[in-house]
Each structure stands twice: as structure tokens, then as C-alpha cells.
Amino acid sequence: AQSVSQHNHHVILSEAASLELGCNYSYGGTVNLFWYVQYPGQHLQLLLKYFSGDPLVKGIKGFEAEFIKSKFSFNLRKPSVQWSDTAEYFCAVTTSSGNTGKLIFGQGTTLQVKP
Amino acid sequence: GAGVSQSPSNKVTEKGKDVELRCDPISGHTALYWYRQSLGQGLEFLIYFQGNSAPDKSGLPSDRFSAERTGGSVSTLTIQRTQQEDSAVYLCASSPARPGGEQYFGPGTRLTVT
Numbered sequence: 001a002q003s004v005s006q007h008n009h010h011v012i013l014s015e016a017a018s019l020e021l022g023c024n025y026s027y028g029g030t031v032n033l034f035w036y037v038q039y040p041g042q043h044l045q046l047l048l049k050y051f052s053g054d055p056l057v058k059g060i061k062g063f064e065a066e067f068i069k070s071k072f073s074f075n076l077r078k079p080s081v082q083w084s085d086t087a088e089y090f091c092a093v094t095t096s097s098g099n100t101g102k103l104i105f106g107q108g109t110t111l112q113v114k115p
Numbered sequence: 116g117a118g119v120s121q122s123p124s125n126k127v128t129e130k131g132k133d134v135e136l137r138c139d140p141i142s143g144h145t146a147l148y149w150y151r152q153s154l155g156q157g158l159e160f161l162i163y164f165q166g167n168s169a170p171d172k173s174g175l176p177s178d179r180f181s182a183e184r185t186g187g188s189v190s191t192l193t194i195q196r197t198q199q200e201d202s203a204v205y206l207c208a209s210s211p212a213r214p215g216g217e218q219y220f221g222p223g224t225r226l227t228v229t
Contacts, residue, residue, distance in 0.1 A: 044220040101214030105158035
């Protein structure tokens with residue numbers, strides 16, 4: 001079965017530190033890849049997405065992610081985090097299987113940024 | 116423009132009662148999805164609508180769960196004879212026509228079964 005794995009469950013950083021959150025998926029076919037963020041008390045919002053083309057994608061608020069097909073990975077990065085980045089981050093994929101577009105989510109990573 | 120809306124935002128019900136959760140997608144979005152977010156299970160897909168049809172119901176956890184969509188717009192998720200394990204946040208998302216594209220999420224309905 002298709003699955004998504006996020007390696008870090010809880011990350012604590014100080015402001016200005018660099019961030020990298022790991023995400024791996026298991027599916028051998030075509031995928032679309034997403035990172036969603038859920039700020040405290042708010043609903044899920046899209047950070048960035050990859051459909052095709054340049055494997056380095058840039059999203060909102062200075063986030064970027066790199067798709068490495070050979071590693072089945074889509075890691076999220078930010079050079080310098082801010083306190084306002086405190087949130088839960090979800091990696092998700094849709095696959096070409098069944099053509100429904102349903103999102104398969106990772107378990108999420110809680111990021112806590114200390115001021 | 117208006118985003119995805121869901122109602123109620125919170126629902127507390129007694130075990131064994133039926134509940135209905137409503138989703139209003141973004142106007143013009145033909146695809147609609149229901150997900151469930153619970154501790155320990157993360158975010159799980161429940162059902163997918165394209166228009167008023169549900170070609171993928173594979174995520175519904177039991178026959179106590181059902182959903183419908185009318186007029187290609189509003190969707191209702193119904194849980195019959197609720198159980199404590201149904202307690203979760205139920206999320207709705209909508210998307211423009213192409214499957215696999217970006218989905219826009221609503222704020223969710225927090226269901227608590229006592």
C-alpha cells in the first residue's frame with residue numbers, strides 16, 4: 001500500500017536556525033507531492049507543491065522542498081525559522097493509482113520555534 | 116473569495132446517536148474529499164466525490180459511515196450509532212476538476228462522542 005513517512009515527529013529549534021523536515025513515500029509510479037501546514041487553531045494550508053519540472057520548488061513564507069525521485073523523498077527546508085513558523089507540518093502525496101486524487105498524509109511533524 | 120466551510124465547528128454527542136456533518140466547498144470545485152484527523156491515526160482519507168458521484172469510498176471505516184453530495188456542491192457526512200472511537204476532527208477539502216491537484220481544506224468539525 002502507498003504510504004508516506006515523516007522522520008521527525010517533534011522538532012524544537014531556536015529562531016534563525018535552519019530547518020529540514022524529512023519525507024519519504026512509497027509508490028513506484030507518478031506522484032504529486034505536497035507540504036501542508038497547520039498553525040495553532042487554524043486549518044490546513046498549502047505550503048508548496050510539486051507536480052513536474054524543476055525538482056526544487058519554492059513555497060510561501062520562505063519554504064522550499066526538493067523532490068529526489070531516486071530516493072522517493074520530498075524534504076522541506078527553510079534557511080532561517082521564525083517563531084511564527086511554530087505549527088504542524090504534513091507531507092502528502094497523490095498517486096496515479098485509481099485517479100481519485102486522494103491525499104495520503106504522513107504522520108505530521110510538530111515544529112516548535114523558541115523565540 | 117469564500118473558502119471551504121464546515122458546520123458545525125464542534126459537535127458533542129452521546130454514544131449511539133447519529134450525527135450529520137456538513138461541507139460547503141469552494142464554488143465551482145467539482146472534486147470534494149472527506150478526511151478524518153485523530154490522535155494516533157493522523158490524517159486519513161474517507162471518501163471522494165466527483166460531482167455527485169462517489170467513485171472512491173474506500174476510506175470509510177464501517178457501514179455506519181455514509182456521505183452524499185447534492186447539486187455538485189454541498190456534502191453531508193453521516194455517522195450512525197456513533198462510537199467513542201469516532202471522536203476526531205472531520206475535514207472537508209475541495210479541488211478543481213483535475214484529480215491530484217491542490218486541495219483546499221475547511222476548518223473541520225471536531226466530533227466528541229461521550
